[in-house]
Amino acid sequence: MTLSVIGLGLIGGSMAIDLKKRGFAQKVIGVDADNLHAQTALKIGFIDEIADLETAISLSDLIILATPVNVAISILPKILDKVENQIVMDVCSTKTGISAAAEKHSKRANFLAAHPMAGTEFSGPWAAISDMFDGKAGIICDQEKSSPKALETVAKVFETLNMRAVYMDSVSHDTHAAYVSHISHITSFALALTVLDKEKNESHIFDLAGGGFRSTVRLAKSSANMWVPIFQENSKNVIEVLDTYIEKMQNFRDAISDQNMDALREMITTSNKIKRVI
Amino acid sequence: MTLSVIGLGLIGGSMAIDLKKRGFAQKVIGVDADNLHAQTALKIGFIDEIADLETAISLSDLIILATPVNVAISILPKILDKVENQIVMDVCSTKTGISAAAEKHSKRANFLAAHPMAGTEFSGPWAAISDMFDGKAGIICDQEKSSPKALETVAKVFETLNMRAVYMDSVSHDTHAAYVSHISHITSFALALTVLDKEKNESHIFDLAGGGFRSTVRLAKSSANMWVPIFQENSKNVIEVLDTYIEKMQNFRDAISDQNMDALREMITTSNKIKRVI
Numbered sequence: 001m002t003l004s005v006i007g008l009g010l011i012g013g014s015m016a017i018d019l020k021k022r023g024f025a026q027k028v029i030g031v032d033a034d035n036l037h038a039q040t041a042l043k044i045g046f047i048d049e050i051a052d053l054e055t056a057i058s059l060s061d062l063i064i065l066a067t068p069v070n071v072a073i074s075i076l077p078k079i080l081d082k083v084e085n086q087i088v089m090d091v092c093s094t095k096t097g098i099s100a101a102a103e104k105h106s107k108r109a110n111f112l113a114a115h116p117m118a119g120t121e122f123s124g125p126w127a128a129i130s131d132m133f134d135g136k137a138g139i140i141c142d143q144e145k146s147s148p149k150a151l152e153t154v155a156k157v158f159e160t161l162n163m164r165a166v167y168m169d170s171v172s173h174d175t176h177a178a179y180v181s182h183i184s185h186i187t188s189f190a191l192a193l194t195v196l197d198k199e200k201n202e203s204h205i206f207d208l209a210g211g212g213f214r215s216t217v218r219l220a221k222s223s224a225n226m227w228v229p230i231f232q233e234n235s236k237n238v239i240e241v242l243d244t245y246i247e248k249m250q251n252f253r254d255a256i257s258d259q260n261m262d263a264l265r266e267m268i269t270t271s272n273k274i275k276r277v278i
Numbered sequence: 279m280t281l282s283v284i285g286l287g288l289i290g291g292s293m294a295i296d297l298k299k300r301g302f303a304q305k306v307i308g309v310d311a312d313n314l315h316a317q318t319a320l321k322i323g324f325i326d327e328i329a330d331l332e333t334a335i336s337l338s339d340l341i342i343l344a345t346p347v348n349v350a351i352s353i354l355p356k357i358l359d360k361v362e363n364q365i366v367m368d369v370c371s372t373k374t375g376i377s378a379a380a381e382k383h384s385k386r387a388n389f390l391a392a393h394p395m396a397g398t399e400f401s402g403p404w405a406a407i408s409d410m411f412d413g414k415a416g417i418i419c420d421q422e423k424s425s426p427k428a429l430e431t432v433a434k435v436f437e438t439l440n441m442r443a444v445y446m447d448s449v450s451h452d453t454h455a456a457y458v459s460h461i462s463h464i465t466s467f468a469l470a471l472t473v474l475d476k477e478k479n480e481s482h483i484f485d486l487a488g489g490g491f492r493s494t495v496r497l498a499k500s501s502a503n504m505w506v507p508i509f510q511e512n513s514k515n516v517i518e519v520l521d522t523y524i525e526k527m528q529n530f531r532d533a534i535s536d537q538n539m540d541a542l543r544e545m546i547t548t549s550n551k552i553k554r555v556i
Contacts, residue, residue, distance in 0.1 A: 256513050
């Protein structure tokens with residue numbers, strides 16, 4: 001199997017490493033608009049050669065589209081225009097926009113909208129690591145719109161990455177992702193901004209930062225190139241979750257301000273039920 | 279050195295383990311209002327015997343006060359009433375209230391207000407672990423109000439725990455702690471509440487939860503018994519940071535709602551400067 005990876009960053013690069021290492025792909029072709037990224041991927045060795053998009057498509061059995069979601073939406077139709085029997089999967093964090101971009105295409109069945117739920121706060125080919133997907137959820141969206149061969153190929157990709165396949169439609173995916181992924185990033189960005197603002201007057205404030213702060217602020221290192229298009233694509237869901245979240249924060253603020261310790265205790269005790277999950 | 283630990287939970291228990299193991303204390307006496315906690319601490323072995331408060335004080339060289347902060351504030355004057363040459367340190371997460379409780383006491387100099395900036399989301403004697411403090415900051419507050427012997431003793435405690443001592447006044451401590459610790463807990467509690475609410479209608483929502491969600495929501499497992507008194511004690515600072523934080527969240531909401539991608543990119547890029555710190 002010859003694999004092309006379009007977008008040689010954290011996700012595309014990490015997939016390339018394990019799909020080659022674990023024998024799924026014999027050859028990996030890399031495509032990236034940024035020549036430094038492409039050269040780095042080649043140097044690190046998780047791609048075997050650099051090609052332009054058209055050449056990569058023509059030489060591949062499977063094409064993994066791993067660019068920021070706005071780029072993916074814009075180039076997916078062009079990729080499908082060139083496809084014959086090749087399978088195309090994307091790995092973007094929002095799914096309705098990219099599904100819509102493929103919807104009316106004559107090669108729709110060759111495409112599968114997927115989302116491996118794994119990552120780190122780092123980005124670019126330098127961030128690509130092995131074993132990142134092990135044990136995580138691999139989302140497969142709108143399976144009825146993809147050919148059996150496309151489904152089988154993506155299921156095999158996830159199996160090779162030691163992921164458990166989870167099936168849902170694009171719309172549900174985007175709602176869920178807003179709640180268990182997108183909001184986490186915004187809470188971290190806002191926390192970083194809050195403390196960095198304060199640091200202007202209190203230069204030693206980070207002397208006190210412990211593990212709790214590190215854990216909640218870690219995602220604030222995430223790349224704007226990846227996240228701005230996600231928030232744009234999933235704005236309706238993200239706004240809904242933000243409104244609920246801001247309301248909860250306001251409830252905490254009010255309980256503290258009113259010295260309503262019973263309300264505070266009840267909110268904390270209810271939130272402790274997250275122990276069922278993590 | 280005989281050490282008494284009042285409050286045999288995560289912090290008191292973890293200190294007892296390492297202070298004994300590393301030869302600082304030859305004997306550890308435990309005091310806890312909850313008999314199950316006291317018996318568990320004895321069974322696990324990080325205390326050598328259980329005693330009542332008065333007996334523990336009379337037999338000790340150093341008393342570590344590691345209860346929730348409201349309890350600590352209420353019993354500190356009673357402890358100081360009984361003290362002759364013993365040193366008393368507290369390890370609570372807010373410092374102005376406890377400092378005020380000792381302020382006018384004739385034994386004020388025997389007391390040192392401290393805060394080892396370490397912990398986990400777990401609680402009780404079962405949560406006590408070794409090596410938890412290694413490499414973390416050990417805050418020493420209002421040093422000028424404590425005797426040289428008290429300062430030396432607490433510095434030695436932190437040295438034994440492999441902590442770096444950081445000196446500041448109680449008021450600065452409480453401001454700083456609101457920004458780099460207390461707010462992180464509220465963001466996690468609110469995130470847990472938001473997603474648990476949504477789960478009522480979307481039962482599979484946690485199928486998608488990955489490492490980012492886990493990292494930002496982890497602190498929502500923290501104990502109400504510890505955190506309600508902290509928010510009560512530090513309400514003024516916590517409200518200030520909450521107001522700033524909610525404003526930042528609102529800015530994200532507005533930028534997404536207005537599809538103002540330049541503003542979003544700028545906020546994310548600015549928040550990325552947290553890389554200087556973590």
